[in-house]
Amino acid sequence: MTDVSEEYFRRLVDEEALRSYLEEELGPTDEFSIQRHAEGHSNETLFLTWGERELVLRRPPPGETADTAHDVLREYRVMDALQNTEVPMPTTVLACEDHDVLGSDFYLMERVEGTVLRDEEPERFAEPAHRERIGEELVDTLAAIHGVDHEAVGLDGFGRPAGFTERQVERWGRQLEWASEVTNEVREVPELDRVGEWLEANVPEEYPHTLVHGDYKLDNVSFAPGAAPDRGDDGPTNRSPPELVAVFDWEMSALGDPLVDLGWTLSYWRDPKDPEPAMSELTARFMEREGYPTRRELVDRYERETGMTFENDRFYRALAVYKLAGLGEMFLRRYLEGNADDPLYPLMEERVPALAERAVRILDGKEPL
Structure with missing residues (x-):
């Protein structure tokens, strides 16, 4: 975990509950790690290693949110629909609306290797x-x-x-x-x-x-x-x-x-x-x-x-x-x-x-x- 307090991280992720859920959905593994990606400012993004797979988890921030903001299942739906179009997309993996896992909706996608132009050009x-x-x-x-x-x-x-x-x-x-x-x-x-x-x-x-x-x-x-x-x-x-x-x-x-x-x-x-x-x-x-x-x-x-x-x-x-x-x-x-x-x-x-x-x-x- 990086660039985030331990208390805030615990509000985002119950690691044991997530591991149990992913074992049921993706199969067991000995290699599991998770860290928060600190660059985003809206929905929370976390990087997961699950065996040989590099995944990204998206969930809303904790606490009350305004109106329909932070609807990650809506985000997943459109990303899943665009998988075979001319729009370049990460590969979707699964979506979860069971709040017993993380206390909110979330979804997983494959991590894309590449360069994001944020502060400077490569x-x-x-x-x-x-x-x-x-x-x-x-x-x-x-x-x-x-x-x-x-x-x-x-x-x-x-x-x-x-x-x-x-x-x-x-x-x-x-x-x-x-x-x-x-x-x-x-x-x-x-x-x-x-x-x-x-x-x-x-x-x-x-x-x-x-x-x-x-x-x-x-x-x-x-x-x-x-x-x-x-x-x-x-x-x-x-x-x-x-x-x-x-x-x-x-x-x-x-x-x-x-x-x-x-x-x-x-x-x-x-x-x-x-x-x-x-x-x-x-x-x-x-x-x-x-x-x-x-x-x-x-x-x-x-x-x-x-x-x-x-x-x-x-x-x-x-x-x-x-x-x-x-x-x-x-x-x-x-x-x-x-x-x-x-x-x-x-x-x-x-x-x-x-x-x-x-x-x-x-x-x-x-x-x-």
Whole structure:
């Protein structure tokens, strides 16, 4: 176990109960170990070794959760349905809704070997052609998600696409209301009320209906591990180009408006001209370097790949930042109530107001695409 207190870890995992359950489901083994992956900030991710198998366990955080957040069985359902599609997916193993095992729902999937671009780019991608390809792979995979025939893969009824975008605004307003029951005791963020009112008044009347991921961004995908480069007189050669091999974190997936996904992806993507990020702890900046596509270029490629047009960009980008602020307030509430062991959560007292200011800049046209 790493980067987590022993008390918090015991709230996440009853190792004996889990071992007993897995012996029934997967067969006995002499080799069993488990450790928490500390990079996530929503559902909990734990790495398991079960004999020769390397697995990943996903479960909600302990304590009360807001509304339908942290629905890991929903996440498992969509991942299982996409196993034989063009969307690159980890292999699903099992899902468990018996709370006698861990005190919550959870599921297991095979661990994917690869590289997640979170804080920095790997040295093997540090050239313009590979940087460009990272953006292309990211957009092309998003287009593949939005092109899935959801009825053919068994996801008919997975959501209600009609009215999806309106419900997004309403839902995140409720999440903020839930969080602010506690967070308003330390400070208030009135700018979020203005943003919420603007979004309610400017929801697009029409939009496409597709499968949506709900949290699609660069650090929720994995790129294939690169082969060791040959070394000549001038240094490494034959670097493997970026190949996207898995999409993770499907807990917010649904049938709905694909442009909500695109707006979310863009909210994390940096252009060289951008101001300082409102939430630096969750904002990588390496895509400001030479070779990475701009947000405008990502949008252009998405429109070519899907045949859709990214209209109402202020709405979709402001909605994304509004949702980020909602997540931040939920994080802060969990911290204030003692239900989180994440050092990011207390920082939300200052980061959420900064996000609210960013959303206002988008609405006012001061932060264009």
